[in-house]
Amino acid sequence: MEKVNVGVLGATGMVGQNYIRLLAGHPWFRVTLVAASPASAGKKYAEAVAGRWLMEEDIPAEVRDLVVTDASDVARARGKCAFVFSAVALDKAATRAVEEEYAAAEIPVVSNNSAHRGTADVPVLIPEINPQHLEILEAQKRRLGTKKGIIVVKPNCSVQSYMAPIHALRKAGAAVSEAIVTTMQGVSGAGYPGNASMDLIDNILPLIKGEEEKSELEPQKIFGTVSGNAIAADTSINISAHCNRVPVVDGHTACVSLKFAGKAPSLDEIKRIWETFRAEPQELGLPFAPERPIIVREEIDRPQPRRDRNADKGMAVSVGRLRPCNVFDIRFVGLSHNTVRGAAGGGILNAEILKAKGYL
Amino acid sequence: MEKVNVGVLGATGMVGQNYIRLLAGHPWFRVTLVAASPASAGKKYAEAVAGRWLMEEDIPAEVRDLVVTDASDVARARGKCAFVFSAVALDKAATRAVEEEYAAAEIPVVSNNSAHRGTADVPVLIPEINPQHLEILEAQKRRLGTKKGIIVVKPNCSVQSYMAPIHALRKAGAAVSEAIVTTMQGVSGAGYPGNASMDLIDNILPLIKGEEEKSELEPQKIFGTVSGNAIAADTSINISAHCNRVPVVDGHTACVSLKFAGKAPSLDEIKRIWETFRAEPQELGLPFAPERPIIVREEIDRPQPRRDRNADKGMAVSVGRLRPCNVFDIRFVGLSHNTVRGAAGGGILNAEILKAKGYL
Amino acid sequence: MEKVNVGVLGATGMVGQNYIRLLAGHPWFRVTLVAASPASAGKKYAEAVAGRWLMEEDIPAEVRDLVVTDASDVARARGKCAFVFSAVALDKAATRAVEEEYAAAEIPVVSNNSAHRGTADVPVLIPEINPQHLEILEAQKRRLGTKKGIIVVKPNCSVQSYMAPIHALRKAGAAVSEAIVTTMQGVSGAGYPGNASMDLIDNILPLIKGEEEKSELEPQKIFGTVSGNAIAADTSINISAHCNRVPVVDGHTACVSLKFAGKAPSLDEIKRIWETFRAEPQELGLPFAPERPIIVREEIDRPQPRRDRNADKGMAVSVGRLRPCNVFDIRFVGLSHNTVRGAAGGGILNAEILKAKGYL
Amino acid sequence: MEKVNVGVLGATGMVGQNYIRLLAGHPWFRVTLVAASPASAGKKYAEAVAGRWLMEEDIPAEVRDLVVTDASDVARARGKCAFVFSAVALDKAATRAVEEEYAAAEIPVVSNNSAHRGTADVPVLIPEINPQHLEILEAQKRRLGTKKGIIVVKPNCSVQSYMAPIHALRKAGAAVSEAIVTTMQGVSGAGYPGNASMDLIDNILPLIKGEEEKSELEPQKIFGTVSGNAIAADTSINISAHCNRVPVVDGHTACVSLKFAGKAPSLDEIKRIWETFRAEPQELGLPFAPERPIIVREEIDRPQPRRDRNADKGMAVSVGRLRPCNVFDIRFVGLSHNTVRGAAGGGILNAEILKAKGYL
Secondary structure: OOOEEEEEEOOOOHHHHHHHHHHOOOOOEEEEEEEEOOOOOOOEHHHHOOOOOOOOOOOOHHHHOOEOEEOOOHHHHOOOOOEEEEOOOOOHHHHHHHHHHHHHOOOOEEEOOOOOOOOOOOOEOOOOOOHHHHHHHHHHHHHHOOOOOOEEEOOOHHHHHHHHHHHHHHHOOOOEEEEEEEEEEOHHHHOOOOOEHHHOOOOOEOOOOOHHHHHHHHHHHHOOEEEOOEEEOOOOOEEEEEEEEOOOOOOEEEEEEEEEOOOOOOHHHHHHHHHHOOOHHHHOOOOOOOOOOEEEOOOOOOOOHHHHOOHHHHOOEEEEEEEEOOOOOEEEEEEEOOOHHHHHHHHHHHHHHHHHOOOO | OOOEEEEEEOOOOHHHHHHHHHHOOOOOEEEEEEEEOOOOOOOEHHHHOOOOOOOOOOOOHHHHOOEOEEOOOHHHHOOOOOEEEEOOOOOHHHHHHHHHHHHHOOOOEEEOOOOOOOOOOOOEOOOOOOHHHHHHHHHHHHHHOOOOOOEEEOOOHHHHHHHHHHHHHHHOOOOEEEEEEEEEEOHHHHOOOOOEHHHOOOOOEOOOOOHHHHHHHHHHHHOOEEEOOEEEOOOOOEEEEEEEEOOOOOOEEEEEEEEEOOOOOOHHHHHHHHHHOOOHHHHHOOOOOOOOOEEEOOOOOOOOHHHHOOHHHHOOEEEEEEEEOOOOOEEEEEEEOOOHHHHHHHHHHHHHHHHHOOOO | OOOEEEEEEOOOOHHHHHHHHHHOOOOOEEEEEEEEOOOOOOOEHHHHOOOOOOOOOOOOHHHHOOEOEEOOOHHHHOOOOOEEEEOOOOOHHHHHHHHHHHHHOOOOEEEOOOOOOOOOOOOEOOOOOOHHHHHHHHHHHHHHOOOOOOEEEOOOHHHHHHHHHHHHHHHOOOOEEEEEEEEEEOHHHHOOOOOEHHHOOOOOEOOOOOHHHHHHHHHHHHOOEEEOOEEEOOOOOEEEEEEEEOOOOOOEEEEEEEEEOOOOOOHHHHHHHHHHOOOHHHHOOOOOOOOOOEEEOOOOOOOOHHHHOOHHHHOOEEEEEEEEOOOOOEEEEEEEOOOHHHHHHHHHHHHHHHHHOOOO | OOOEEEEEEOOOOHHHHHHHHHHOOOOOEEEEEEEEOOOOOOOEHHHHOOOOOOOOOOOOHHHHOOEOEEOOOHHHHOOOOOEEEEOOOOOHHHHHHHHHHHHHOOOOEEEOOOOOOOOOOOOEOOOOOOHHHHHHHHHHHHHHOOOOOOEEEOOOHHHHHHHHHHHHHHHOOOOEEEEEEEEEEOHHHHOOOOOEHHHOOOOOEOOOOOHHHHHHHHHHHHOOEEEOOEEEOOOOOEEEEEEEEOOOOOOEEEEEEEEEOOOOOOHHHHHHHHHHOOOHHHHHOOOOOOOOOEEEOOOOOOOOHHHHOOHHHHOOEEEEEEEEOOOOOEEEEEEEOOOHHHHHHHHHHHHHHHHHOOOO
């Protein structure tokens, strides 16, 4: 199979750098376009990120000399790539506009931004959970007046640590009705420079602006159903989130308490459900799909961010400490890598399933 | 008023060192006995802790040259002190035994240990919440066959960040029925050496052994009622706790979600209840009593451990982020200093109220 | 004695906040002017710093309602204060200009900025080391055409951990000729937000821009001699500095290796020199003067930043690990509090000696 | 080529676990013996390390079920492996004894321990620097009365960050005569549990017991010459070391100041020397040999531990900030991975060169 040319919008920022890093050597995709702000446009990529390349690996050789284009100049992208990953750092309205311009130019957009998560016909995609939402894309294309120009977004990084475990239970027939979640999130989730070091040495921050709202609302859309031209939220599940920033580089940990609408499965049954959970990305053998989407740790003190975030290349969710709850039914701890599964890696998996299903 | 002579059992450990530090210059108490393990007995205190003095302040001059006695040698304590603070580091059964021996020798015991927290006639005391539990001491003395020998304990450090806020609401008539709590606890709570640095750099530990059970059970006893020879637990409140160890030196943060049995007070009313909450320690003007037991922070991102743990000499609980909960009724963040209010400082306040009420 | 009215330029920044915090309750000085950028001018101080007050203590009551003035509006300061502390955050040329304007308006300037450290007739003052440099102020006033308008600056925070120990040796007759120093500096030295948390979790930064040059050059001026209208650098001492940023909030640690021009004193003699070192601030009994400018720690693993930075209210330098060096003559570790002795506290001590000597 | 069977002594400790982790999939070696203390003997490896497996990767499948033997039972090792890696955790005398017993049993020992570093006929091997020291092994075998039983050790982890850069300069003709080094060492260097978290949050420790002596003495032996039955130290180079423990998981950073006996090479020349430095491991194409033993970072603020420790699988030394020194001749910062190049990875490279040269 010949590799597909792809572009990265916002290629010089931290999420963009993660795309560049993770796409190096990708079996299906090859980066041919790097777009960023006008300040970077015209420079070679290596020059544009000089002094602010944040990855541990060096800049991939094949991207170093690509000339950065202006992300708002959609015409420059035409012909250069089959689709784009969007990690532009604009305000919400501008993000929505530029992503629609790319779609209008028949360049599909696989986005990390929150701007379109509330748009009724834009799927908020976790390939293991709601690939059936992609059928809304026909309606979306009608609205946009495009043939293949589409917009697909991924959810906020904070939800990745508890969505797959909850979904696996729902799929197995256990209706989760209420969830109280407290997250302890790594600082890379705030981008760079993000939080000041003075705020996170011998300290934690009990607030991440806007994060709790996203952590509560997005799951209802992801669990929702396509209905005409919109995805209708599933309000049978009610989530409350406390979101904290902690002195951890990568990895979002979630302490989760769940209540079921009916009878709760036994702890053994839940473990079995999680361990055997597989979904479309696994069946399709997508390159970035983790072998096991949910890894159950048996040690009494796992998962831990530094020790578990890289599980299955950073794409699996690790769970542990499953135990009964004396207020709700069960409790557990979930963990995922926020800049891999929760950001660029999740975006790449979205592109892979779109490609496998013929949307790209 | 002449100062009362006091002893510290387990004086060389970290909690003991905190007692020594905090009692320096105390207006009512003077340390005249320092007792520890046989290995330390016979040495001057400064020698006994050489190379393992962990406080930022230097060893108080008046304690440096006290000769350490063997904590198990109760006879040596007689006449040397009017009561003892117990921070012995023995197993549960041995702790229970040694504390009862001191009481039997008519030396009251103000304890930090968990050993007697389950004993039916031993009050688990937070002076702002359940000073009325001290009436059980008559029954306890009958059981022990003592005239003034008593045992009073303090609760686990993890509960201090949410007990006062919940109690203030209950006292004002708002019946909290369910609480789901996630704690992020500082490493000093594990004593020294406690957790390995490898476990807490770029990492958090999602387990503190035995901590969740204490965090759930002790509140029911503290909120309980004296009934004959026992304190009967209040099971109308049901608590679920996730306890985590985080890279913070001092300070336990709690993310708390509360449900009320009846109608929930408004957020404004709750703030007013907390801000105006005062109790017996404040009325009695006890030296270690915080002026305001609960400090409401109005900033959107407080309380934070490093910035709020020392509020009112480390004896106040700071709360913030009060907001509605879409699963329960309300949510907030509570914070207290685990080695001051949650350990030695709390023990000293217990001794002060016992003294003020004539028990010492 | 009636309190002297003082102003703080750059009062809303981190150094300025430290001045506000440390001047609360000062026996000689009272803050009557808070000046900052035009953006803050006109607001009450508490409003101006709302959401960015970084101190652990709350804003002092007597400053909360002071109306912030524009620091560049020198006329507004006249009559409001007898002198100003300068912590303005402008570029070097602008800082030099505004400080000279205050001096020209006969308002003495006690500055934390580096801008005037290279000006020939401006003393870089450490009161225990070079109070005799104040005699240059006559020449400075002649240049500025002022009667009492003067500018006095303090050195860079990085030098505070090794200057007093080296000076005490020189004063005792041991001529230090070469020093190789490696510093490990706390993040508060970079101001707020300063370094990104991503850069200082599980990491250190081996560069602080411009810091090594200051750490090498400023000591030569501080040890210099007044000669006509200039302070002539003492080039008989040669210093090389490696400056690193480490994950510590406050406290600059320095690993120091020293070579003497002649015979090296014995280690015992050096300890005695350090322990008995006293200077003019101690003799004058200045309020912020540490009782012992140099505290010798005998423990094998001290000084440590968290445990020693607050020694004598953060104004003393702690030294330890004195031992022979197999390349130079001796080695030791020095430590001081960068935002107290190394910034606002050092500035206040400068003002105190100026006041005591009749310059303010 | 058929794989060689190898044993790991001290296989359950942290260095041992690193051997197990790094040897998984090694092209030449296969672990067939895991030996530890009597407490672990008889258990399967996975059981023996249950609850204390510290690596991020899971236990390699091929080692999980190996039955742990008692490391002091040399007879049990015979026939099971061609040589052993020694990471036993005994006192110095016992370590020397057990390593000699293995050698006496004709099982070569590739050791991480410091016990034999001072033994005159035991090479302290860094394969890029002193492979010629292996010729001493003939004398060593004569002393031990063995045919192939030998002991080869690796140096202390702290020296790895500056030895290769200094050696490359010496090899190119620039005689380094004096070095003053300050290290900032990651906590994994202390093993597990190692340093308490209370000591390394918002703090650094300015002492690592015994580390400075090793950092100063071992280089003189490594740079020494084989002379009869002993390796004679090279005392023409004189090193002084300050060793600090910092809040970093992995990676030892060294701030190095160098003086040359003769004329110093230019900075450009030094860079060229470092960048082009290759040695026997590279020429032999050893599996664990880094392609470039010294990687020169051009960024102004590198190397940094988290970003550079994994360079070339953790086997390369990264250097940066090369600049003139106003006391000595030059200064730079060196960095290497202490548990890979500085421990198990370095031991494996030692075994590889021994194998390639026919000693195993």
